[in-house]
Amino acid sequence: MPKLKKKKKPKFLRPNYGRTSRKRIKDNWRRPRGIDNKKRVKIAYMGSSPSIGYSQDRRIRGLHPSGKKEFLISNLQELKKIPANSALRIAATIGKKLRIKIEEEAKKLGFFILNPLKNKNLKKEKDESLPTAQTNPKKTTVEEK
16 A cells, blocks of 8 residues: 555635735634625635645544654553554653653653653753853942042
8 A cells, every 4th residue: 555645735814814904814714704705705816715625534634744643641551551653742741750761661662752852861960161150249339438
């Protein structure tokens, strides 16, 4: 079976987006509901509207671009319930110690980690290249004459 690729789709813009007289209109999609709205009537120069024909193939819908099914992990027990050859995303609320344990266990089981930890050093390193601010213990006062 050939590898399936996602179909291209246009960016669906709100009606009248880009008009210089209406700069307040954002680019996020809202369905046109006005009785005279040209985008609702599907006039071509107003741009495309979302429809069922733009949906992806059912076999690749919801997959990560790598082609693997994506799972969100928040503890080690969830890791054991996931099918092999999957992509993992470790939750943002996980601390550094547990995150390192989860990553090691996932590598043993053969999972692909989407958001791996870049610096796995647990010690807090002090950056010596930056100069430290030195405080002067003596307060300078203006002498009165």
